[in-house]
Amino acid sequence: DVDFKKMMRLKLDYINGIPFLQFICKNWEKIWNFQARSDDLLICTYPKAGTTWIQEIVDLIQNDGDIKRCQRAPCHDRVPFIELMTPLSFKSGVEQASEMPSPRVLKSHIPIQLLPPSFWEHNCKVIYVARNAKDNLVSYFHFGRMNQGMPDPGTWPEFFETFLAGEVSWGPWHDHVKGWWEAREHHRILYLFYEDMKENPAREIRKVMQFLEKDLDEKILEKIAHHSSFQTMKENPMANFSTMPSFIFDQSISPFMRKGTVGDWKTHFTVAQNERFNEDYTKKMAGTSLTFRTEL
Numbered sequence: 165d166v167d168f169k170k171m172m173r174l175k176l177d178y179i180n181g182i183p184f185l186q187f188i189c190k191n192w193e194k195i196w197n198f199q200a201r202s203d204d205l206l207i208c209t210y211p212k213a214g215t216t217w218i219q220e221i222v223d224l225i226q227n228d229g230d231i232k233r234c235q236r237a238p239c240h241d242r243v244p245f246i247e248l249m250t251p252l253s254f255k256s257g258v259e260q261a262s263e264m265p266s267p268r269v270l271k272s273h274i275p276i277q278l279l280p281p282s283f284w285e286h287n288c289k290v291i292y293v294a295r296n297a298k299d300n301l302v303s304y305f306h307f308g309r310m311n312q313g314m315p316d317p318g319t320w321p322e323f324f325e326t327f328l329a330g331e332v333s334w335g336p337w338h339d340h341v342k343g344w345w346e347a348r349e350h351h352r353i354l355y356l357f358y359e360d361m362k363e364n365p366a367r368e369i370r371k372v373m374q375f376l377e378k379d380l381d382e383k384i385l386e387k388i389a390h391h392s393s394f395q396t397m398k399e400n401p402m403a404n405f406s407t408m409p410s411f412i413f414d415q416s417i418s419p420f421m422r423k424g425t426v427g428d429w430k431t432h433f434t435v436a437q438n439e440r441f442n443e444d445y446t447k448k449m450a451g452t453s454l455t456f457r458t459e460l
């Protein structure tokens with residue numbers, strides 16, 4: 165059993181200096197040539213920034229808060245993950261998307277410089293969710309422990325260093341959030357923050373609603389806020405990834421819906437790690453107007 169688990173753990177390779185899972189690199193041509201459609205909505209995030217959460221919110225808005233309808237399929241079937249390529253017999257994200265009728269909602273973690281150009285050519289709308297680096301790192305660590313298809317994160321101090329070096333799938337957090345932040349001035353991008361969504365879900369859901377040009381009344385908005393809350397999503401089999409086989413997502417190690425809070429980094433970072441993190445952060449985030457809250 166242990167050997168089997170080791171075999172499962174995929175390795176990283178590079179595309180233009182950015183680490184990706186090997187199967188993504190091998191199929192990069194197909195991903196780069198992805199054919200977007202002008203009515204596609206792209207949800208883009210750094211991994212573990214709240215992708216599943218915003219996906220659920222978008223689906224609820226598009227379906228006028230119809231809970232049943234939003235439970236028609238697991239989140240990973242409702243929203244194709246465009247760069248997903250695995251050695252398993254699952255459909256690739258590109259295939260899954262190409263078979264889907266419009267209007268589509270698509271998911272990606274691709275840093276802006278590597279986004280398939282077709283999205284820009286069609287001027288697609290993008291919702292980007294960013295989460296503060298410290299909580300994002302903690303969440304990524306636990307996800308690496310449970311997701312047997314990703315490289316083994318090692319111990320907490322090991323993964324802490326790997327993350328700071330940007331040697332994780334989809335590359336460095338800092339460049340990712342900055343790249344998409346700068347692009348919002350020139351493209352149809354709604355840039356949201358996990359911390360804002362936690363602080364005032366209704367306010368952020370309203371922003372998404374306006375961006376999608378939907379007009380729903382307050383009652384429905386409240387309903388959407390309730391059904392996209394952490395607790396409700398944790399119990400929703402169509403949102404909590406319990407539909408993924410446990411040999412891939414081993415939720416006995418760490419549940420996909422783990423904590424869903426702001427500030428969990430405080431239970432992980434040592435004082436020394438925090439100092440080291442802050443020093444590195446100041447350098448890498450110098451000169452950007454982008455700021456984050458690490459507690460509420």
Ligand code: A3P
Pocket residue numbers: 209210211212213214215216217299302303304306392393394395397420421422423424425428
């Ligand atoms: P934690 O590991 O900190 O709990 P992604 O969907 O991008 O993979 O992100 C997963 C993270 O978002 C996990 O963070 C998960 O618990 C959190 N999350 C998912 N749904 C949420 C919700 N409705 N409210 C708050 N956090 C949520």
